[in-house]
Amino acid sequence: MKIHQLLPFLLLIGFYSCDNQPHSKARAKFNQFAQGFHILQMGEITRLDVFNPWENARNFTYSYYLVPKSIPIPDSLSGRQIIRTPVEKVVVLSTTHIGFIEKLGFESSIVGVSGKDFVTNPIIRQGIDQGRVHDVGYDQNLNYELLLQMKPDLVMAYGIGSDVAAHLSKMKDLNIPVVINAEYLEETPLGRAEWLVFTGSFYNQTEQAQKVFQKVVMEYDSLKGLVSSTSRQPIVLTGLPYKDNWWVPGGKSYMANLIADAGGDYLWKDNTSRESFVVSLENAIVKATQADLWINTGQTNSIQEILDSDERFKIIPSLQKKLVYNDNKQMNPTGGNEVWETGSANPQYLLHDLIHIFHPEIKPDGTFHYYQKLN
Numbered sequence: 001m002k003i004h005q006l007l008p009f010l011l012l013i014g015f016y017s018c019d020n021q022p023h024s025k026a027r028a029k030f031n032q033f034a035q036g037f038h039i040l041q042m043g044e045i046t047r048l049d050v051f052n053p054w055e056n057a058r059n060f061t062y063s064y065y066l067v068p069k070s071i072p073i074p075d076s077l078s079g080r081q082i083i084r085t086p087v088e089k090v091v092v093l094s095t096t097h098i099g100f101i102e103k104l105g106f107e108s109s110i111v112g113v114s115g116k117d118f119v120t121n122p123i124i125r126q127g128i129d130q131g132r133v134h135d136v137g138y139d140q141n142l143n144y145e146l147l148l149q150m151k152p153d154l155v156m157a158y159g160i161g162s163d164v165a166a167h168l169s170k171m172k173d174l175n176i177p178v179v180i181n182a183e184y185l186e187e188t189p190l191g192r193a194e195w196l197v198f199t200g201s202f203y204n205q206t207e208q209a210q211k212v213f214q215k216v217v218m219e220y221d222s223l224k225g226l227v228s229s230t231s232r233q234p235i236v237l238t239g240l241p242y243k244d245n246w247w248v249p250g251g252k253s254y255m256a257n258l259i260a261d262a263g264g265d266y267l268w269k270d271n272t273s274r275e276s277f278v279v280s281l282e283n284a285i286v287k288a289t290q291a292d293l294w295i296n297t298g299q300t301n302s303i304q305e306i307l308d309s310d311e312r313f314k315i316i317p318s319l320q321k322k323l324v325y326n327d328n329k330q331m332n333p334t335g336g337n338e339v340w341e342t343g344s345a346n347p348q349y350l351l352h353d354l355i356h357i358f359h360p361e362i363k364p365d366g367t368f369h370y371y372q373k374l375n
Helices: 003-019 095-103 122-129 144-150 164-173 189-193 195-201 206-227 254-261 281-288 303-309 311-315 338-342 347-358
Strands: 026-029 037-042 045-051 061-068 082-085 090-092 110-113 154-157 178-180 235-238 245-248 277-280 293-295 324-326
Touching: 037 195, 045 178, 045 195, 061 178, 090 095, 095 110, 095 195, 095 338, 110 122, 110 144, 144 164, 154 164, 164 178, 189 195, 189 206, 189 254, 189 347, 195 206, 206 254, 206 347, 235 254, 245 281, 254 347, 277 281, 281 311, 293 347, 303 311
Parallel strands: 061 082, 090 110, 090 154, 154 178, 235 293, 293 324
Antiparallel strands: 026 037, 037 045, 045 061, 245 277
């Protein structure tokens, strides 16, 4: 049995011993795909545990106790991180969090964002324009004074590196209710999407969120089944270089798994990392000549823009054949991309697009959700 499968049992033991609650009321909710969180139900109180919530984190666990506003906080939870539910005023520090909240129908609860220009949700954009939704800044420029004035029920944070721990600690010291969301670290598309259940817990809607998630699973698996027996798997190149280095998704990463589920043959599938790694530009170009298709080309909107960035790309066959696709079909005027906001909560749309790109004979529907073909 893998360690993440043992965690619910170990956490239950800790929950009993630490909180001295009746054993008969404890229920662990097992995830289907997500490995970054677990839910423990203890009567009316929910405990959420988030594991290793930034890149290269090891042996870190953040625990949150969700206590309904209708009941008093038990003395046994003194010193714990408490979130009163259901939350009604939420600040999100990643646009991806908006997509999960929107999927559950609670986007009107969002009162603060980090980087308003990147928001695409029309309800939240209207709130920004009308002054109801505030930009609270980000990273070192996070506006703690504004957060205190707003008095949110919840700040949903995320972290690329360990420096986020300092921000979490400061908000905790200021009595700002904060949780860390680590959905982006999941290795599989459905693992990311299962954070819908995590998100729904803060609205006292765990069961409804589970139903929404199951619908995503059904749609995703149905699409995946269309290409499960195909013998042709086009070789897929991803990304664009930065200066002289080309960062590519690891062979066990979210993107590698998404490509495989869509019936593609990822160029670096034999790599064993779940995280991105760097390849020299020269080596990447040589390997890129093997690719049938090229996807996710950054901010580019045309093949000419790719050539303008480096003329050496002209030897890549997928570019010569104009088989280049980018996930920037839905951009707002200020640089926000719909796929950043809603893609993680809707992997079935990403899978639909990639199947149409890789196997147009199987999925001839010409309507893309997030992708467009570059000319």
